[in-house]
Structures are given as C-alpha cells and as structure tokens.
Amino acid sequence: MAKITKKRKAIIGKVDANKQYTLTDASKLVKDITYTKFDASVDLDIRLGVDPRKANQMVRGIVSLPHGSGKNKTVLVLCTPDKEAEAKEAGADYVGLDDYIAKIEQGWTDVDVIITMPTVMAKLGKLGKVLGPRNLMPNPKSGTVTMDIGKTVKEVKGGKIDFKVDKAGIIHTSIGKASFTPDKLYDNAVELLVSISKLKPSSAKGTYMKSVCMSSTMSPGILIDPKSIPGV
Numbered sequence: 001m002a003k004i005t006k007k008r009k010a011i012i013g014k015v016d017a018n019k020q021y022t023l024t025d026a027s028k029l030v031k032d033i034t035y036t037k038f039d040a041s042v043d044l045d046i047r048l049g050v051d052p053r054k055a056n057q058m059v060r061g062i063v064s065l066p067h068g069s070g071k072n073k074t075v076l077v078l079c080t081p082d083k084e085a086e087a088k089e090a091g092a093d094y095v096g097l098d099d100y101i102a103k104i105e106q107g108w109t110d111v112d113v114i115i116t117m118p119t120v121m122a123k124l125g126k127l128g129k130v131l132g133p134r135n136l137m138p139n140p141k142s143g144t145v146t147m148d149i150g151k152t153v154k155e156v157k158g159g160k161i162d163f164k165v166d167k168a169g170i171i172h173t174s175i176g177k178a179s180f181t182p183d184k185l186y187d188n189a190v191e192l193l194v195s196i197s198k199l200k201p202s203s204a205k206g207t208y209m210k211s212v213c214m215s216s217t218m219s220p221g222i223l224i225d226p227k228s229i230p231g232v
Contacts, residue, residue, distance in 0.1 A: 068159030
C-alpha cells in the first residue's frame, strides 16, 4: 500500500469530508489543496437523480464557459472543400475529409473535438467504433454537426464544452485550471450548473442535483451545498 506523504496529509487535513462548502468557499479552497507542479485541471462531478438507461432521462448539453476552459482544444473539421477556408480561418487545427476519415479508420484520434457538416455525417457512420468510445463522434445535440463551421470552431476554441451524464448518473467535466482566480472558477461553475439545472427531465422524480463535488487533479474532493449555487 502506497504511503501518504506529509504534503498529501496536510492537504487532506484542509478538507472536511463530511462538510458541504459553499461554491464560493470551494472555489477558493480547491486552489489551496492543489499541489501538482503542472497547472492542474479543476473538475466538477455532479450526481443527478436520473436513470440514464431511459432515453427520456438522458441529460446532455453544451455550455460556453465565460472564462474558457484553460485548455487549448485540438479541433478537426471534416468538411467539403467549399468550407475548408472558413474552418482554417476560424482556427481549426486539422481540416479535410476523406484523408482524415482514412486516418481515423486506422486508429488516429489525436484531437479533442471533431466538427462536421450534416451532409458529411453519412460518411462518418463507419467511424463509430473508433470515435464512439472516445466521445469524439460529432452530434447535433452537442453542436458539432453544423453548417456554421467557422462560428462553431471559434466557440470550441473559446471555451465551449459539451457534457453528458454517464451510466452511473454522473456528469464529470472540467471547468478551468488551478491557475484561474477563485472568481473565474466560480463563474464557470455557475454557468455549467445552471445549464444542467435547466435540463432536468420532466420524468425525473425526487432530488435532481443529488451532489456536487469540486476537485483538482490528484486533490481530494470538496462537497458543495447545491443551495449555495445561484439559479439552481
């Protein structure tokens, strides 16, 4: 069994595992308990009172974080030649169609987001086995199947993220970096949580937002009182 270092013990001691913190306090505390040498991601885990096995209780959406995610996302645009210039101007890292489809078929997935056009989706059907498990398959619900290629690329580069409840009923996503100020982490968290709150399925009964936990890479989790989140 791995030994807990003194630094790790000190950090764990700063968090009361049985206490629910306000979102304001959690946004400050998460910076105090981050000890990685790199700029750690700050994440939220939101446990929802839904049954993802039921289609009418699947929670999925997109949100533009006001201060961005802190991550420079690598974007691939699969489009027809008439849209290539638009995609490149907007900042897409890779632009093309058949050549990239062939690369993906061979297992290439070195991108964070794939954006495409409705007219191209038929060609992507055969890529499901490669892209599906990596959550890279373009989807109209996540805004990645669109004719407005340039706008979508800029939004993704600027901090637009998509989120989806997993099989356990949890949404896990990053809201920024440990280098962000507490105010920026707070603003990004509120934007995400309010968006999730608005997507409550009418068929979901009981408590919708069961728990909210904030953490950074390798840090302990900080439980957040949902009542402290404005608009939720």
